[in-house]
Amino acid sequence: MTLVAFNICNAQTSINQDRMITPLPTSIPYDKEKAMLGKQLYMDTSLSKDGKVSCNTCHDLKRYGVDNEIFSIGADGVLDEPFNSPTTFNSVFNFVQFWDGKAKNLADQAKNPFINPKEMALKDEAEVVKKVEANAKYKASFDKIYGEITMQNITDAIAEFEKTLITPNAPFDRYLNGDENAISSQAKRGWEAFKSNGCVACHQGQNIGGTMYQKIGIFEPYPNQENLGRYEITKIESDKMVFKVPSLRNVAKTAPYYHDGSIPTLDACVQFMAYYQLGRFLDQQTVDDIVAFLESLTGEFNEQF
Ligand code: HEC
Ligand code: HEC
Numbered sequence: 001m002t003l004v005a006f007n008i009c010n011a012q013t014s015i016n017q018d019r020m021i022t023p024l025p026t027s028i029p030y031d032k033e034k035a036m037l038g039k040q041l042y043m044d045t046s047l048s049k050d051g052k053v054s055c056n057t058c059h060d061l062k063r064y065g066v067d068n069e070i071f072s073i074g075a076d077g078v079l080d081e082p083f084n085s086p087t088t089f090n091s092v093f094n095f096v097q098f099w100d101g102k103a104k105n106l107a108d109q110a111k112n113p114f115i116n117p118k119e120m121a122l123k124d125e126a127e128v129v130k131k132v133e134a135n136a137k138y139k140a141s142f143d144k145i146y147g148e149i150t151m152q153n154i155t156d157a158i159a160e161f162e163k164t165l166i167t168p169n170a171p172f173d174r175y176l177n178g179d180e181n182a183i184s185s186q187a188k189r190g191w192e193a194f195k196s197n198g199c200v201a202c203h204q205g206q207n208i209g210g211t212m213y214q215k216i217g218i219f220e221p222y223p224n225q226e227n228l229g230r231y232e233i234t235k236i237e238s239d240k241m242v243f244k245v246p247s248l249r250n251v252a253k254t255a256p257y258y259h260d261g262s263i264p265t266l267d268a269c270v271q272f273m274a275y276y277q278l279g280r281f282l283d284q285q286t287v288d289d290i291v292a293f294l295e296s297l298t299g300e301f302n303e304q305f
Contacts, residue, residue: 017195017200018195020195020200020204020205021172021176021200021204021205021206021208022176022205022206023168023173023174023176023177023206024090024093024166024167024168024170024173024206024207024249024299025166025168025206026168026169027166027168028092028163028166029163030160030163030164031160032304032305033141033144033145034145034156034157034160034161035157035160035161035163035164035304035305036161036305037138037141037142037145037157037161038157038158038159038160038161038162039161039164039305040137040138040141041055041132041138041154041157041158041161042054042055042056042158042161042162043055043056045057046131046135047114047120047122047128047131047132048074048075048114048119048120048121048122049075049076049120049121049122050075050076050121052075053073053074053075053119053120053121054120055088055113055158057072057073058072058074058080058085058119059085059087059088061165061301061303063253064087064089064167064250064253064254064298064301065087065088065089065091065165065250065254066085066086066087066253066254067085068254068255068256069084069085069256069261070084070256070260070261070262071083071084071085071261072085072119074116074117074118074119074120074121075119075120075121076121078117078118078121079118080116080118080119081118082226082227082259082260083098083099083227083259083260083261084256084257084258084259084260084261086098086099086246087247087250087254088162088165089165089166089167089249089250089301090165090166090167090207090210090247090249090250091106091162091165091210091247092106092159092162092163092165092166093166093205093206093207093210093247094207094209094210094244094247095210095211095212095244096244097109098244099229099243099244099246099259100227100229100230100232100233100242100243100244101213101230101233101244102233105159106155106158106159106162107152107155107156107158107159108155109159110154110155110158110159111125111151111155114128115127115128125151128151128154129149129150129151129154132149132154133149145157164303164304165301166299166301167249167250167298167299167300167301168299168300169299169300170249170296170297170298170299170300171183171187171296171298172187172191172293172296172297173299175188175296182296183293183296184292184296186288186289186292187289187292187293187295187296188293189289189292189293190288190289190290190291190292190293190294190296191293193282193286193289193290193293194290194293197274197278197280197282197286197290198278199273199278199290202214202245202277203245203247203248207247207249208247208248208249208297209244209245209246209247209248209249210244210245210246210247211245212244212245213230213239213242213243213244213245214242214243214245214277215240215241215242215243216229216241216242216243216258216259216276216277217241217276217277218276218277218278218279219275219276219277219278219279220275220276220279221241222241222276224260224262225241226260227259227260228240228241229241229242229243229259230242230243243259248294248297249297249298249299250297250298250299251266251294251297252266252291252294252295252297252298253298257269266291266294266295267287267288267291270282270287270290270291270294271287
């Protein structure tokens, strides 16, 4: 009797866990006119202090929305510490923006880089608006779509463009949609290990992350305590070293890893996750399996225009 009950319980847990990750939609609604304008702004280096840096410098559309550097280089060659550049791909699905969640949505986020002295380094929002106004092509588009050029309208257009940066049809999504052959048997073992070891408790939902905050270093303190994450914003003791759980979509393409870019390979990243977050050591076979699973999360990016 006990055994049967145990089995039923186990089966239910695994069914529930199976549903904790869902495929990405193949598209989401967006306003094309605004998004096309947003793309021009996203690619435009003239909207930076030295005329050399755009959003695309650090969030390269040809590199899954990152630059693969530990820290990016902003205007005038300034090192953009202390955070590794996260991807802009699928960021629309994250419940908040930035590692520490300091922006509530994409439009709110997009105000920051223009005037961040380590990124595009313009003086203030007025200078951003002035630079956009100086470009006749922008003036015509803004007049037509929004009626005027304001910081709010600039960031609205960028956020609209970012809705097109989604990567559906990953092999794992095709597997979830019923194509048994979409991923290897090693990746299937990795998915099982991802669930049974508790990774899915934090990395879950359609973005396989981006749904909650968690502390880094639950079982072992994280060595780099230079930036304290959520605590820097809330000053609540229990928020020390708490960060947004990042999405694992396209994670095989977005090295290096963690908020400080300190981990160069996915293999080491998985091993450290088990150590810091779960207090366990995974054998190399399990790590390899989980890495194969993570590699099956690389989706398709179709540039819309
Ligand atoms: C010099 C490099 C650099 C430039 C230029 C830059 N960013 Fe970023 N971006 C970063 C870094 C670093 C972070 C993480 C900072 C943090 O979490 O506090 C970030 C975070 C983000 C995020 C949050 C993603 C997430 O999942 O939390 C988005 C979205 C984003 N940037 C979009 C943009 C847009 C839009 C522009 C242009 C207006 C831009 N970035 C310009 C480096 C850059
Ligand atoms: C208790 C919550 C939690 C658990 C459990 C957990 N993670 Fe994480 N994971 C996080 C957080 C938080 C971060 C971001 C840490 C940072 O950047 O400092 C992260 C980061 C990562 C990254 C790096 C992503 C990037 O873009 O930098 C990978 C890969 C990862 N986790 C995989 C796993 C795997 C595999 C497991 C299971 C062995 C796991 N995680 C278990 C919370 C968790």
